[in-house]
Amino acid sequence: MTQTYQPQRYWEERLTKTFDLTGVGHRGLGVQYNRYLYKRRLETLTAGLGKTGCTLDGKSILEIGCGTGFYTKYFTKQNIMKYTGIDITRISVANLKKQYPSYNFICADIAQFGLSKLHERFDIVFAADVLFHIVEERSFQNAVQNMIELLKPDGLFIVSDVFPENTVSTSAHVCLRSFSHYEQTLGVLQVHRIHIEPIFAILQPPPVKTPTFWWNLYANIWRIERRVVRLNIIDQTLPIILEWLDRVFFCPRYGLVLPNSKWLFARKHEKNTWS
Numbered sequence: 001m002t003q004t005y006q007p008q009r010y011w012e013e014r015l016t017k018t019f020d021l022t023g024v025g026h027r028g029l030g031v032q033y034n035r036y037l038y039k040r041r042l043e044t045l046t047a048g049l050g051k052t053g054c055t056l057d058g059k060s061i062l063e064i065g066c067g068t069g070f071y072t073k074y075f076t077k078q079n080i081m082k083y084t085g086i087d088i089t090r091i092s093v094a095n096l097k098k099q100y101p102s103y104n105f106i107c108a109d110i111a112q113f114g115l116s117k118l119h120e121r122f123d124i125v126f127a128a129d130v131l132f133h134i135v136e137e138r139s140f141q142n143a144v145q146n147m148i149e150l151l152k153p154d155g156l157f158i159v160s161d162v163f164p165e166n167t168v169s170t171s172a173h174v175c176l177r178s179f180s181h182y183e184q185t186l187g188v189l190q191v192h193r194i195h196i197e198p199i200f201a202i203l204q205p206p207p208v209k210t211p212t213f214w215w216n217l218y219a220n221i222w223r224i225e226r227r228v229v230r231l232n233i234i235d236q237t238l239p240i241i242l243e244w245l246d247r248v249f250f251c252p253r254y255g256l257v258l259p260n261s262k263w264l265f266a267r268k269h270e271k272n273t274w275s
């Protein structure tokens with residue numbers, strides 16, 4: 001199944017068709033719903049950074065899979081010192097170069113692009129919803145290794161993924177990896193988890209089933225109602241209700257245990273004077 005996924009081609013086609021939040025976000029949902037998903041991603045990213053005691057002020061940032069530049073805009077507002085964005089698509093790099101002429105954008109596959117090509121290290125290496133689209137295990141290992149190489153000693157590695165109990169492929173272009181999968185990969189590279197911040201419990205439709213009855217029932221409701229959710233009226237109202245429920249009740253209680261998106265914050269503990 002995974003053999004049919006050609007990342008560069010897939011993303012070039014997808015972003016050429018829709019260079020907006022539905023292109024990089026959840027394709028099955030409408031624009032308004034995706035706005036709510038992204039709003040929540042930002043709120044939880046900011047909360048997570050606060051809990052790790054990390055400020056973005058004056059930092060150099062490397063973003064992998066910058067897509068339509070949603071986080072480029074966020075980082076721009078944080079008084080960062082420097083930003084570099086890498087994306088596998090030409091369309092992302094061309095559009096973002098026009099929008100942010102003072103930043104550096106590179107068209108490359110992170111699985112094949114490391115320190116030997118960029119010759120520079122960063123305070124923060126960041127990838128939102130990208131690593132689970134690197135489905136081949138060898139490429140995933142190379143991508144993480146390259147990202148860590150490009151990180152300064154004591155630098156912060158921030159990625160989002162679903163972290164189900166066990167690593168699972170849910171489609172040709174998605175492989176969701178477990179915490180232990182990440183920790184094994186990162187541990188070898190002297191990078192250790194410092195914080196996990198849940199992003200959603202119920203706002204984003206369940207990306208994977210579990211042995212839990214209620215979770216699977218919820219997943220099935222989403223499966224049946226997919227087409228309805230794209231109706232304008234539902235797209236405008238449903239996310240408002242679910243976002244509130246998620247933020248106030250479900251995410252604080254179940255966000256860490258349910259298989260839905262989370263931010264992983266990890267620190268590189270390499271004893272190295274290279275910076």
Ligand SMILES: C[S@@+](CC[C@H](N)C(=O)[O-])C[C@H]1O[C@@H](n2cnc3c(N)ncnc32)[C@H](O)[C@@H]1O
Nearest residue numbers: 011024065066067070087088109110128129130
């Ligand atoms: C789901 S989108 C997320 C985009 C952006 N991070 C966001 O959250 O809005 C995945 C992005 O990663 C890029 N991408 C996928 N595989 C990649 C790879 N191997 N190397 C670099 N970028 C990649 C895609 O082109 C796309 O822009």
